[in-house]
Amino acid sequence: MTTLDSQVGSRAIPNPKNSLITKLNAGTGLIVGILFAIGTYKGLSNTLDTSVYHLHNQVLLATMFMWSIGFLVGIGAFIGPVRWLVGKDLTAEEQLYMAGDGQGISRYFKYCTDHKVVGIQYLWGVITLLAVGGSMAMMIRTDLFNSGGHFVTAPIYNSLVGLHGITMIIALIIVATGPFGNYIMPIMIGAADMAFPRLNALSWWVLATAIPVLCSAWFLGGIPTGWTAYAPLSVQAGPGMNAFLATIIIFAVSTAVAGMNITATVITMRAKGMSWNRVPIFVIGATVSVALAIPAFPTFMVAMIQTAMDRSFMTGFFDANVGGTGWLYAHLFWIMGHPEVYVILVPGVAIIMEIVPVFVRKPLFSYTAAVVGFAGIAGLSVLVWAHHMYMSGWMPMLNGPFMVTTEMISVPTGLIFLVILGTLWNGKPWLKVPMLGAYAFLWNMLIGGITGLYLSDVPADQYLHGSMYVTAHFHYTLMGAALTGAVAGLVYWYPKMTGHMLNERASYVSFWLIQIGFQILYLGMFIAGSEGQPRRVADYASEFINSNRISTVGAYTVGIGFIILLWAVVHSWRHGKIAPMNPWGAKTLEWTVPYPVPLTNFDTPPVVTSDPYGYGRSAK
């Protein structure tokens, strides 16, 4: 234990003796969850014939949902609601206990309501997902190193593609709003905690129960569909598909709860004096993101429920033989799918906007343009979904209008660039790793945006759709821009979240390895796509071998970079240089609180008199 942790440990631990809450943690959750799952599986298998396709699906889905519910029962998620049902509530002592203050490491494995604990839980959840998804990416690239050579078999390859996709999508949806939205954001706005601390804990633990469900897909034969899970392929798929469906349904509950909680917190709990034009831009970005997720994700959930019903009750929503259509699925999916891209991107952008003024020592250029940019992107993003369906044959007449809305997004995106460039202009940047991330972001977002322009164009998409070009394009936006923003945010806020500086040399090395490897990886993929290689293929014609080998070399470089970053994060957590209170000299509120951050963040509620970008020679 370092000195910092012993300080935490020395506080008096509230101990509501004999309360059920004190006896529950992730371990009891695991036990009850597994008991629920086994009970459900055994019970249903005895009554339903699992050799019948749809009955087997019923049993598996029920088992997965019961695991999730069982885990939540076992960890004590329902103690509060049950007390309310019988007209009582948790005692003050119990509530303090649930906040986890002074309980050391063990609070991270409990149903803990402290937003800082939830933030760290999310951080490690994200790291786990990224590690799993990244390993799958390495296996995909290894398989594609040779044409005709088989590192993995075709069904395993298809599962890798789909599970890599969904793992990374889930990871990136929560990568910024999970760790930083929970840990940093309430402090940034001067709040003592989130608006609904118990729901905050619920959103994390619901998500946590989805991770084993997702992993179970491997033991049920994988998924053949890719993360888009298009029907009717998903309806004829094997039992592994149930794991995918259950994961998304559980995840959608988690995002709904988290999104509502973050939105409510920002709207109602800002510090005195923090009018809307004084809110840090990251808070705006995170709020836009989660607020966009609230209407978007239910359609994904509906699509998954309908797929599950087609598979388990033979309903035929997506079965053309009985009047259904796969196009319905594609619509529901992309009505979620396109806003979801911006759910991922906007917080990443906002982190970069938060970082640049600090390291250039200039005010954020045109705060209004940034807000208008976010609002414009969010508004337009719900009107563009059918650009994923240009070539589906659904209503070719409507391709034109969707092309117009899609290309209009370049206007608010242009504002985002203007804000960052305007802040850089006339400044002398301090090139610490977070600031390097801003430059990488600009380059990657530019490439991702411009290649998006080709894809948004119907005639060009006629060639590029479904090719490796698309894969390269969206990795530039999601990984190159959004994940780069999140990693920059991790380096930036690491001192506040851990009390230590992130190892500087390791983070420099990892930054350059990741970014250079990334360019090589996707340059190769752009070439392969232009040459005409379809995406999601386990094998390819020998003419594509050079571009694929370039990609694989780049992918390994990225992989090594991330391993170094992971090492730095783990190592510096305990052994890093002790961080000063405000290592970057930033003006947002989170840098005014010490580490460890007190339970209610501020001793006296802060009063805000200006926005946090008051840098500059002539400011006073």
Place this chain on the structure above:
Amino acid sequence: MSQNDNLDLKPVPGERLKKFLRRSDVLQSTLFGLIITGVFIILGGKYYPEWMPAAMSTDMKAIVKLMTVFTWISAPVCGVVLGIALYSFLNRHKGDTPPPDGPATRTNGPVVLLWSVVTSALALVAVLYGLTEQNSTSLASARNAEDAMVVNVIGSQWAWSFDYPEYGISSHELMLPIDRPVSFKVVSVDVNHSFWPVQLGVKVDANKLAETLADTTPTKLGEFDVKCAELCGLYHAYMETTGEVMTEEDFNSWVSTQDGDRNTK
């Protein structure tokens, strides 16, 4: 910047601009920007046509041109963004303490306005260009609809087959006569596929019980690849076949050798 500006407080507009343009950071950013724009124009014009397979149809020709033109439109955008970013990156503060504060520029109305207008104009150009291209393609297909040869394309896990109702034959290879418009009527017998004769620059999904259309006119003799561009299960990667654009005589003699062969029905 009108003539109403108070001349005592502000220099004449032209002079301010001149002074601005002579600043070394402006000069350097502009220089970087111009170089980057040039590089993108040259690379886009050179590499897209090089990477993309030889165009064998009217559609594919238009697509290669479109990729090049879009690169040219976006090159100045890259120039502006990367020029400013590169100058700022090179002009960095060294040391372990934060740099001194820069100028407290909160915003600049004319710049924001100009930037919004220019990006909107560029977006408009892209939209108009795309719509015009799309329109001319659909006009061409409407014009050609009369004398187009119909090919019924059937996707199944994991093979393509092609019916030629005009000749009463079917095949697993896609043979097309040169310079005759062809109209593909695409359907799937199971899951979604995507019909992609690569060098013809045409693509459309195959759906169950819902016919989709695509058309083009082959303009160059030679072999081409037919692939599936929508993940369709286990052997998606191998769901490919070849096709050939042939002279009319060759096509007719191929048709006669196929006569009566209806094994895919």
